[in-house]
Amino acid sequence: MKNMVIRASLKNWFQLFYVHKFPAAGFKTTADGAIILQSVSNDIYQNLAVEDWIHDNINLENMQVLFLWRNLSTVVIGRHQNPWQECNLKMMRQKNIKLARRRSGGGTVYHDLGNINLTFFTSKKKYERMENLKLVVKALKCLRPQLDVHATDRCDLLLNRNFKISGSAAKLGRTAYHHCTLLCSADRFLLSSVLKSPYKGIKSNATPSVPASVKNLFEEDPTLTCQIVMDAIAAEYAIYHQIDHHVTLINPADETVFPGINNKTKELQTWEWIYGKTPKFSISTCFNMVYKHSFLEVKVDMDVKHGRIEVCNINLPEEWLPPALCGELEKNLIGSKFCPSETTALASALLRSCPQDYEVHRRWNLFCENMTTTLM
Amino acid sequence: MGPPVSGYSPRSGSQDSGASCPLGRQGTAWLGSAASCLVLPDLHITSAGVCTATTAAKPIPAHPGLPSSRGRHQAAQVRCPWANSQPCPCPAWLEIAWGRDLQPVLKRLAGERECKPDNIKAPLSCSEWSSPRQAHRGSQPPLKVVESSFSPSRWFCPVRTFRFLTVPHVWYDPRGSPCAEGCLVRSAPFPACPGPVSGVRPHAAAAVMLPLLSRSRCLSRALNALRQGNCTLARCSVSGVPGGQGLACANSRKFVANNSSIFAVRYFRTTAACRNDVVTVNTPAFAESVTEGDVRWEKAVGDTVTEDEVVCEIETDKTSVQVPAPAAGVIEALLVPDGGKVEGGTPLFKLRKTGAAPAKATPAAAPPPAAAAPAPEPVSAAVAPPAAPIPTAMPPVPPVSTQPIESKPVSAVKPTAARAVEPGPSKGARSEHRVKMNRMRQRIAQRLKEAQNTCAMLTTFNEIDMSNIQEMRARHKDSFLKKHNMKLGFMSAFVKATAFALQDQPVVNAVIDDTTKEIVYRDYVDISVAVATPRGLVVPVIRNVETMNFADIERTINELGEKARKNELAIEDMDGGTFTISNGGVFGSLFGTPIINPPQSAILGMHAIVDRPVAVGGKVEVRPMMFVALTYDHRLIDGREAVTFLRKIKAAVEDPRVLLLDL
Numbered sequence A: 001m002k003n004m005v006i007r008a009s010l011k012n013w014f015q016l017f018y019v020h021k022f023p024a025a026g027f028k029t030t031a032d033g034a035i036i037l038q039s040v041s042n043d044i045y046q047n048l049a050v051e052d053w054i055h056d057n058i059n060l061e062n063m064q065v066l067f068l069w070r071n072l073s074t075v076v077i078g079r080h081q082n083p084w085q086e087c088n089l090k091m092m093r094q095k096n097i098k099l100a101r102r103r104s105g106g107g108t109v110y111h112d113l114g115n116i117n118l119t120f121f122t123s124k125k126k127y128e129r130m131e132n133l134k135l136v137v138k139a140l141k142c143l144r145p146q147l148d149v150h151a152t153d154r155c156d157l158l159l160n161r162n163f164k165i166s167g168s169a170a171k172l173g174r175t176a177y178h179h180c181t182l183l184c185s186a187d188r189f190l191l192s193s194v195l196k197s198p199y200k201g202i203k204s205n206a207t208p209s210v211p212a213s214v215k216n217l218f219e220e221d222p223t224l225t226c227q228i229v230m231d232a233i234a235a236e237y238a239i240y241h242q243i244d245h246h247v248t249l250i251n252p253a254d255e256t257v258f259p260g261i262n263n264k265t266k267e268l269q270t271w272e273w274i275y276g277k278t279p280k281f282s283i284s285t286c287f288n289m290v291y292k293h294s295f296l297e298v299k300v301d302m303d304v305k306h307g308r309i310e311v312c313n314i315n316l317p318e319e320w321l322p323p324a325l326c327g328e329l330e331k332n333l334i335g336s337k338f339c340p341s342e343t344t345a346l347a348s349a350l351l352r353s354c355p356q357d358y359e360v361h362r363r364w365n366l367f368c369e370n371m372t373t374t375l376m
Numbered sequence B: 001m002g003p004p005v006s007g008y009s010p011r012s013g014s015q016d017s018g019a020s021c022p023l024g025r026q027g028t029a030w031l032g033s034a035a036s037c038l039v040l041p042d043l044h045i046t047s048a049g050v051c052t053a054t055t056a057a058k059p060i061p062a063h064p065g066l067p068s069s070r071g072r073h074q075a076a077q078v079r080c081p082w083a084n085s086q087p088c089p090c091p092a093w094l095e096i097a098w099g100r101d102l103q104p105v106l107k108r109l110a111g112e113r114e115c116k117p118d119n120i121k122a123p124l125s126c127s128e129w130s131s132p133r134q135a136h137r138g139s140q141p142p143l144k145v146v147e148s149s150f151s152p153s154r155w156f157c158p159v160r161t162f163r164f165l166t167v168p169h170v171w172y173d174p175r176g177s178p179c180a181e182g183c184l185v186r187s188a189p190f191p192a193c194p195g196p197v198s199g200v201r202p203h204a205a206a207a208v209m210l211p212l213l214s215r216s217r218c219l220s221r222a223l224n225a226l227r228q229g230n231c232t233l234a235r236c237s238v239s240g241v242p243g244g245q246g247l248a249c250a251n252s253r254k255f256v257a258n259n260s261s262i263f264a265v266r267y268f269r270t271t272a273a274c275r276n277d278v279v280t281v282n283t284p285a286f287a288e289s290v291t292e293g294d295v296r297w298e299k300a301v302g303d304t305v306t307e308d309e310v311v312c313e314i315e316t317d318k319t320s321v322q323v324p325a326p327a328a329g330v331i332e333a334l335l336v337p338d339g340g341k342v343e344g345g346t347p348l349f350k351l352r353k354t355g356a357a358p359a360k361a362t363p364a365a366a367p368p369p370a371a372a373a374p375a376p377e378p379v380s381a382a383v384a385p386p387a388a389p390i391p392t393a394m395p396p397v398p399p400v401s402t403q404p405i406e407s408k409p410v411s412a413v414k415p416t417a418a419r420a421v422e423p424g425p426s427k428g429a430r431s432e433h434r435v436k437m438n439r440m441r442q443r444i445a446q447r448l449k450e451a452q453n454t455c456a457m458l459t460t461f462n463e464i465d466m467s468n469i470q471e472m473r474a475r476h477k478d479s480f481l482k483k484h485n486m487k488l489g490f491m492s493a494f495v496k497a498t499a500f501a502l503q504d505q506p507v508v509n510a511v512i513d514d515t516t517k518e519i520v521y522r523d524y525v526d527i528s529v530a531v532a533t534p535r536g537l538v539v540p541v542i543r544n545v546e547t548m549n550f551a552d553i554e555r556t557i558n559e560l561g562e563k564a565r566k567n568e569l570a571i572e573d574m575d576g577g578t579f580t581i582s583n584g585g586v587f588g589s590l591f592g593t594p595i596i597n598p599p600q601s602a603i604l605g606m607h608a609i610v611d612r613p614v615a616v617g618g619k620v621e622v623r624p625m626m627f628v629a630l631t632y633d634h635r636l637i638d639g640r641e642a643v644t645f646l647r648k649i650k651a652a653v654e655d656p657r658v659l660l661l662d663l
Helices: A002-019 A024-028 A044-057 A089-095 A129-143 A188-194 A226-240 A261-269 A323-333 A340-352 A358-375 B029-037 B091-097 B102-112 B117-124 B127-139 B216-228 B234-240 B246-252 B271-275 B439-454 B467-484 B491-504 B550-565 B639-654 B657-661
Strands: A034-039 A064-069 A074-077 A098-101 A109-111 A115-122 A149-151 A157-159 A163-166 A168-172 A176-183 A202-204 A247-250 A281-291 A294-305 A308-315 B043-045 B051-053 B074-079 B145-148 B159-164 B278-282 B292-297 B310-316 B319-324 B329-334 B341-343 B347-353 B457-465 B511-513 B518-520 B527-533 B536-538 B579-583 B602-616 B619-633
Touching: A034 A044, A034 A226, A044 A064, A044 A098, A044 A115, A044 A176, A044 A261, A064 A226, A089 A098, A089 A188, A109 A115, A109 A188, A115 A129, A115 A226, A129 A149, A129 A157, A129 A168, A129 A176, A129 A226, A281 A358, A294 A358, A308 A323, A323 A340, A340 A358, A340 B439, B310 B347, B457 B639, B467 B550, B467 B619, B467 B639, B491 B527, B491 B550, B491 B579, B491 B602, B491 B639, B491 B657, B527 B550, B602 B639, B619 B639, B639 B657
Parallel strands: A034 A064, A034 A247, A074 A098, A168 B319, B527 B579, B579 B602
Antiparallel strands: A064 A115, A074 A109, A115 A176, A149 A157, A157 A163, A163 A176, A168 A176, A202 A281, A281 A294, A294 A308, B043 B051, B074 B159, B145 B159, B278 B347, B292 B310, B292 B341, B310 B319, B329 B347, B457 B619, B511 B518, B527 B536, B602 B619
């Protein structure tokens, strides 16, 4: 049964060769069964879905795949990370930077069109991250021999012994893949500002990221563009696996090539995956509010599991807001998603159903506004 | 094999079963002899701790007092091996008998015996011996007794008949977790039970087997297991079931028992043992000489997994390694906390193999349809009819009565029971499911009801000819887009017209303050525009509409929409509002009455634009028409004002020049 499925998908895979770029003869020469794919999409969710699809559907016993892709501005967190700990969600919303959770481990990275992503698919047996990185280093050396690039034990690539240009992550399931980023001309300023979390007092056992100072390849050599680097890596990969240097362009939205991929894309975009998969954490913080020349301190303690608030304690000065209203908010927050829009909607619904009083309104608004901005 | 223990005699009393017996100590030995002696037909354990085998008990015919349950319930005869006034040494028995479903039976029994409820509680909380199995307890009651033929007079009779429904076949080590297939079980003596027999201390049975007591369900599961191919002995059980003996013999032979104080039972291997096997899954070896990683659980205790389903991921040095379940089953225990560190080879979790059938059936899930089993039920006593030759002749047509159909008095018509619907998700399934109302929904419900209770709501209608405004939009939309960089919609016309009408009829913009019995007139016009988003209905507010022109309104709506899309709407954006416009037309609503949003006094409902024949200048013409509805609080607003207000809106939308001329 299982064999059938794999064969069926392989058939599809072959179709992909025939239908798109590869002449039949060209395919026959690839005894090793290595191919190079490049995504035409710049959508993170679609590209991650391709990785997923290949991981789930392709028998990689006798085949290896290199997948090249680039994304629009996105922050990508590791499978077991906490987005509130890793990035500035508010800023990302304002700047329209997407957030994605990938299926591999590791830390948070920032992508934009100046960053290349490489995914090396192999069988679990052949999974060897250092080999892949050596290949990348070799490609870069071929391109610009003067570049000082080397791989570290952490599977990072360092430029000039100091600056990180590439980070790795991997997933070992039925098959294996190793993917890494490569900074060519990314927005370094945005990168560092977006990867700074403003949220304080989060306690969790989520995987923390290891920050590093980064540099773009093009800062070292302005002639290096993404396209040149990608071509060089593809060429090196082709030489390594003794195949023709053909890059097959794929469209991750094409259901005929990747049956079922759109569901995978959708799943990667759901709140339940991106935020809901956050390991349980607790947040314990206090913020200050200035209201009509008075100064007050609010303490908030929350436990969040699967992205939903499980325990909630808000400590407000008693006379400032009716305790009943505050208690109602606490009660209502339990079970709701830990996200500003949900909290805001809840707060406004609550407010509408409470006795109308201008003063209470103003205070309530200030309080809720502060809460959503400082917490979420 | 020793001879079976003979000489069962009624116990002389319940309370005096000996201080040495844990059960007796709790004053509840009656249960020890009732519930704890669910002895299998083929296996008896003597007080000296020797396993002996007897011939299997005969299946007992169904109890006459019970509805016929052939194929579903199976009677079993059980005996108390310690009935001859020896202290009951074996909490393990109780362990087996224990189960949530047993409780009502025990309670009923207690009632028959006029026992105090205290008597029941104690043995049911035998935590001191059973703590290692607590986790298991929660997930799957070991035994379900559905009926028993106890009667008060037979209370102390050592032979009891229990009726069982689905008895899981598990080997239990009384002190530990259920044993794995073929494992060696060694029982340590119970210190609380000094042996009465010639210095040999009695011991709890190392492991006790509950044989196949039930038929149909277990069988279908056994068949499942068979089909899965993970159980070679299933065949044996299947063949053994009809007589209830084949299996018994097969199993009894496997006992190796001796008279030493610590005895061992080897090679338990039955269908049940195979199927309910508990395996401990270890951490796989990591690639690339990585030594340790963090565990991230995807499943929890009690979850059902299929073969190859990912149970957890281990994150080692930026790599996430999936750990799949080796077989279908139920997660019995997680041996590492979430986020805990493991090395290659560390035990990770325990899995109880269950074959294909999920052991923890959710109430919503339909029971596995019996028909799903491909094999015909070999258990059922009825022999399958021999295949008859295919008939060649047509069956005779029954003679049609020549008499007219007699009428029957209604009383003579007997209701026939509707045929039982086959379980399972069929097309016409009449199931229902309940979803907890979220707090937001509760809030909305409460608020709407409050509005209905306080306001005297009344709705007035009108219709608007949209041809003028459509023409205006068609003519100016390009230049509007060029200058303001946004599209011109109908919303701005309605918002502006409403603001105009609100200024004309200030009472519609006012609200009653119930606490002070005052009417609050607002000199500003803040219009809430209800917008449906994927997350639900949000009501952002356009403020000071009276000072805005069409372009300002469109811009504000666009900005609020953009904010809503980015989830950046603050409460302030949604707070307040003196009047609401709700556009059901985007969903195609032709006609409807909106409901007031307190603290407001009126709401305008827009609807779909539909081409309709209308009389224009004495002729029938087809015009794009829209119904509008105004729901208002009649406590404050009179009909005249409301109607005038709505007509004002109609006028301003139909001919926006009205706004210019302030007519």
